[in-house]
Amino acid sequence: MSFWQKIKPTFLSYSSKGKDAVKLPFDVKRIWFFAIFLISIVSIGPLVSLAIFDYTVTKNDTEKEIQLRMEHLVDHVAGTVSFFLEQRKDVLSYTVYANSFADLNNKEHLANILEGLQRSAGGIVDLGLIDSTGKQLQYVGPYDLLGMDYHDKRWCKEVREGKKRVYISDIFLGFRRAPHHIIAVKQGLPDGSFFILRATVDTEKFKELLSLMNIRETGDSFLINHKGILQTPTLRHGVAMDKIKLSIPAESSSLKVSEEICEHGDKLVVGWAYIQDSPYILMVIQKKKDLIKTWLTTRWIILGILSAGIFVMLFVIIHVASYLINIICKESQKTMMVLNEVEHSSKMASIGRLAAGVAHEVNNPLAIIYEKAGLMKDLFTYKEEYSHDPKLMGLIDSVLTSVERCAGITKRLLSFSRNLDITVQTVNMHAAVKDVLGFLHKEAEYRSIIVNIDIPKDIPDFKTDRGKLQQILVNLTNNAFAAVEDEGHIDIKARRQNNENIMISITDDGCGIPPKNIKRIFDPFFSTKTESGGTGLGLSIIYGLALELGGKIEVESKEGKGATFTVTLPLERGENESPPTDERSWDLEEPIQ
């Protein structure tokens, strides 16, 4: 059995048409769905709106925070790099200012300067002194570059041409065939010529600077030049001197943070800043999904709470709605039952009054006919001229018998209608059964139905409400007549059960009752004859009447083999006894089999 079938309210399985129909004055399913829909909207709606609002606010906050953090980071790193370069530039400027050309041209002196620089500021690998023709006059450092001619190198040309006094180069291979950066400072000489002091920047120091930043594992930071050539090694965006695959940001004096999509389709947060007085652009790159990890966790928490909340709410809503509608169903069935009983009994009373009226009206003329016919019979008997005619006597006897038959009918009608109002009186079971059958014997004759009455002489007269007993018997016999085929059998049997009760059973050999219906056969509005106008109330009313008489009614049946209804009634019934409460199961939860 699925979860839905377990929690599904039973009234949803009630069909309003066909067999096993349950009549209710409203559409239960519609009301149930409507109630659930409405309560869900007003309770889950605000929850969802709140969750969406919170989601949006948190998301925006996270994005703002990412942007801010990236800006701080880029600002910090750009400052550090800028400071590093400024410092080197200043140191070299000071060196050319404080030392004469001759001092610098002294290898020992130059080596001292290099050692001093490395010990103090650091970040410089070697020093070279170059004259105005571009020839390296002096060199201290790890490479063998003394006497090299730089006049055709781009940096040298630019310094010699005097565009800039201090020059910071892009990365290049140079004579040493290894990528490096240099800083060159031009210093004029009294004779109008000049010399250049060239220093190689320690690339390791650069790397250190960039890696010092507190960037997560997946992050990357590096320098590029204005053409997009990588100036430092990277973790994921190529090696030094490659062209970067990301777009080159437009020149700007302030730092910027933007989002880009890399070749793998990942979203990247890119922060960049132009480093002043240098050809470099600092780029800091992080994968967006790493930055929003906390946001992702928050998002799952929001979604989790939301869905758990919705689930719990729906569960409670469905249960409460089912519970309440179940109660409404039960109550409305009870109300309908009572209304129908009232309607039924008032209908019976009207029919009774009508019948009594007719019987009374007819009785008088009948009595006159009877007397007149009697007088005619006397005339035929006592007057000589008529007494010899047997045909006249036959005719008058026939009139008299017919009138007596009519009188029998009016008597039964009167007795029925009177019994509707009478409470407790002494009843003879045999007479009561005969009375009931009096109305049905014509049908029994036409349909050749054999009715056996087995009421032993030892059944005593007993006190009960005759009208109610009659209603029970009429209903049960009517049902039996409806159940049997033509030429069927109906047995009406009465038995004494110990000294307190009397049992009367009505057995037919008709179609019987299927086992799945037998449990609900006394339920109000349970009918298998809805198409033919059954109200589903007949047996229900009988059940109620039997209870009112202090007795009970039971049914036994095998499908196709007929049914036996047994009514047990007490022989003595107190006048003021209140009817017992109806203990029939009204519980709609009871499964329909």
Next chain:
Amino acid sequence: MKVLLVDDEKEIVSTLAERLSFRGIEAVWVTSGEEALKKLETEQFDLAILDVKMPKMNGLRLEKKIKENYQDLKYMFLTARGADEDPELASNLAGKENYLSKPIKIDKLLNKINEVLNL
């Protein structure tokens, strides 16, 4: 034998009187309790047959008058068919054996008359 028949239904009471006369009983009929009392003032009867249900003065009230004024007069009742099942009437007739239900079978009526007169 002289009998007074009291019944508001003239057709019935007149016919019944005629039928009794065929059987040698002199029957005088009236159609109300008041008329019956008038008749009793002027004539002597052996038996009064009273219908229970009559307008104004019904059979039972007439019975009271008879009991007061004509202690010697015997009487019996006629009731509508099925009246023995009417609880009000049934309680009024309780203890009374001298009544017959309508429609009246003439033989039964004769038996009853004899029964009442021989009491």
